[in-house]
Amino acid sequence: MSGRHAVVVGGGIVGCTTAMLLRQQGWQVTVVERNIIATQTSGESSWAGAGIVFPLLPWFYQEAVNQLALEGAKLYPALADELYQETGIDPECLRSGMLIQPPFDAQAALAWCAANNVQASLQGQDLWLPDVLQVRNPRLLQALKAWLIKRGVTLKEQTQLLPLPEAEIGEQGTLKRWQTKAGETLEADIFIVTSGAWSFDLLKQTALSLEIKPMRGQMLLYQLDKPITNHMIYRNGFYMVPRKDGYLLAGSTLEDVGFDTSVTEDMRVEMQAKAEAILPQLKDAPVIKHWSGLRPGTPHNIPTIGQHPHISNLFLNTGHFRYGVTMAPASARKLVSLVA
Ligand SMILES: Cc1cc2nc3c(=O)[nH]c(=O)nc-3n(C[C@H](O)[C@H](O)[C@H](O)COP(=O)(O)OP(=O)(O)OC[C@H]3O[C@@H](n4cnc5c(N)ncnc54)[C@H](O)[C@@H]3O)c2cc1C
Numbered sequence: 001m002s003g004r005h006a007v008v009v010g011g012g013i014v015g016c017t018t019a020m021l022l023r024q025q026g027w028q029v030t031v032v033e034r035n036i037i038a039t040q041t042s043g044e045s046s047w048a049g050a051g052i053v054f055p056l057l058p059w060f061y062q063e064a065v066n067q068l069a070l071e072g073a074k075l076y077p078a079l080a081d082e083l084y085q086e087t088g089i090d091p092e093c094l095r096s097g098m099l100i101q102p103p104f105d106a107q108a109a110l111a112w113c114a115a116n117n118v119q120a121s122l123q124g125q126d127l128w129l130p131d132v133l134q135v136r137n138p139r140l141l142q143a144l145k146a147w148l149i150k151r152g153v154t155l156k157e158q159t160q161l162l163p164l165p166e167a168e169i170g171e172q173g174t175l176k177r178w179q180t181k182a183g184e185t186l187e188a189d190i191f192i193v194t195s196g197a198w199s200f201d202l203l204k205q206t207a208l209s210l211e212i213k214p215m216r217g218q219m220l221l222y223q224l225d226k227p228i229t230n231h232m233i234y235r236n237g238f239y240m241v242p243r244k245d246g247y248l249l250a251g252s253t254l255e256d257v258g259f260d261t262s263v264t265e266d267m268r269v270e271m272q273a274k275a276e277a278i279l280p281q282l283k284d285a286p287v288i289k290h291w292s293g294l295r296p297g298t299p300h301n302i303p304t305i306g307q308h309p310h311i312s313n314l315f316l317n318t319g320h321f322r323y324g325v326t327m328a329p330a331s332a333r334k335l336v337s338l339v340a
Contacts, residue, residue: 003028006339007178007188009161009202011037012046013137013325014317015194016144017079017332019153025336029153032186034160038141040291043261045196045324046141048219048293050241050249053133053326054098055301056234059105059112065301069323070116071330076133079329080140087146092136092244100127101235101278134232134241137325159184166205174313190339192315197259197294199318206311210304212319214259215297218267219251220275221289228281238274248282250275256297263290297321305334315339 003026008019011033019029035041040048053076055061055069080093100109102125109127113120119131148155160181170176177185195202197214204210224246233240241249253267268290276282298304298319308314317335320327 004189005030005187006190006192007032007186008192008194009178010193010195010198010318011145011155011157012044012194012196013141013144013328014046014196014320014331015192016141016148017328018192018194018317018335019148020144020151021332021336022339023148023151023153025340029148030156030186030188031148031153032156032159032161032180034158034181036157037145037155038138040138040293043197043214043216043259043292043294045217045293045295047138048217048291049137049325050219050239050251051135051137051140051325052098052232052239052241053093053135054129055323055326056239057100057104057109058116059108062300062302065323066116068303068330068334069326070118071333072323072327073133075329075333076135080135080143083140083143083147086150087143089139089143089146091140091143092134094134094244095131096134096231096242097128097130098132098232098234098239099123100129101233102126103236132232135325136243140325161186161202163202163204164206169206169311172312173310175311188313190313190315192317192335192339194317196296196318196324199296199316203316206314207308207316210316210319211299212304213256213297214294215321216255216257216260216292216294217252218255218263218271218290218292219249220268220271220287221291222248222250222275222282222285223288224248224285228279233278235274235278238271238278240275240278248285250282253292259294261292261294263292295321296324303327303331305331306338
């Protein structure tokens with residue numbers, strides 16, 4: 001294989017979309033993932049998320065956050081089509097729409113939607129956003145993985161990179177090699193860190209000011225005999241996302257508990273109560289799964305996308321906190337254009 005070689009560290013949604021774009025631009029790409037891509041092993045955020053392709057209450061966020069999220073959302077239908085056509089795996093990118101129930105600031109919401117060309121209307125006291133998309137996270141990751149394999153990207157799974165020691169930085173300010181836990185040495189023209197909540201641990205000796213920490217989110221999965229809603233619903237920090245085959249996700253929590261990926265009974269009870277308050281029919285439906293994921297939490301939800309200030313061939317695409325699925329395609333574009 002010819003072309004310059006990029007090593008992407010982390011095979012979540014951000015790593016996979018970055019690898020995809022680099023490959024499309026002719027790079028030789030290796031994705032290094034300490035677990036197995038598209039499976040849930042230890043709190044990988046991309047598998048765990050709800051797949052809402054929208055920054056829940058955008059009028060609360062800074063312009064930069066919303067811009068990246070809206071750009072990402074625009075790219076999803078074409079990305080999902082390409083993945084489906086190339087791999088036969090459907091990421092289920094659906095325009096199911098989202099209903100936002102009070103309390104929310106209707107005036108701010110309508111003004112923001114009008115200013116950003118987002119279709120919105122009030123239905124009684126609720127805000128209806130007909131164009132909000134969803135994707136099915138595990139299938140999106142499976143499709144990305146299949147695409148990467150088909151296009152000749154090397155996937156080094158069950159391979160953990162060790163925290164980067166300062167000693168590996170050459171005099172020219174370039175990173176020469178990076179060591180894996182198993183003692184292997186990886187070399188490349190560029191390295192891109194897409195390690196989600198684990199990014200600071202990996203880089204703390206060379207990126208002291210990077211502020212990324214894990215923020216746990218727990219999630220419930222209901223199984224329904226027949227659909228009780230076709231659209232997503234958001235109320236007061238809690239949302240529900242119906243899949244097209246009768247499953248319904250309900251979540252989530254926002255917990256600052258370090259790298260603890262356990263799920264808790266008190267949160268299960270609380271989330272079930274919230275879900276049933278919105279959709280009383282859920283009282284009779286079984287919760288068939290309860291899991292958690294670690295979001296890469298950052299101040300103001302602002303990711304770091306760019307070149308390391310002192311190491312010219314080290315790039316970061318990480319810290320997407322609550323909206324990494326939404327942002328990933330646009331974030332990959334930004335990173336790859338910087339690399340180019
Ligand atoms: C409950 C929950 C609900 C969410 N809902 C939404 C939503 O509806 N919409 C939305 O847009 N976003 C949502 N998010 C946020 C979104 O999931 C994240 O922002 C996004 O997945 C981050 O992607 P990532 O690729 O950076 O991180 P991850 O998916 O965590 O991937 C990082 C990868 O790096 C690997 N890794 C770490 N360290 C190393 C190492 N040393 N060597 C090799 N590999 C390593 C990890 O194993 C992991 O696979 C949600 C998150 C959670 C937890």
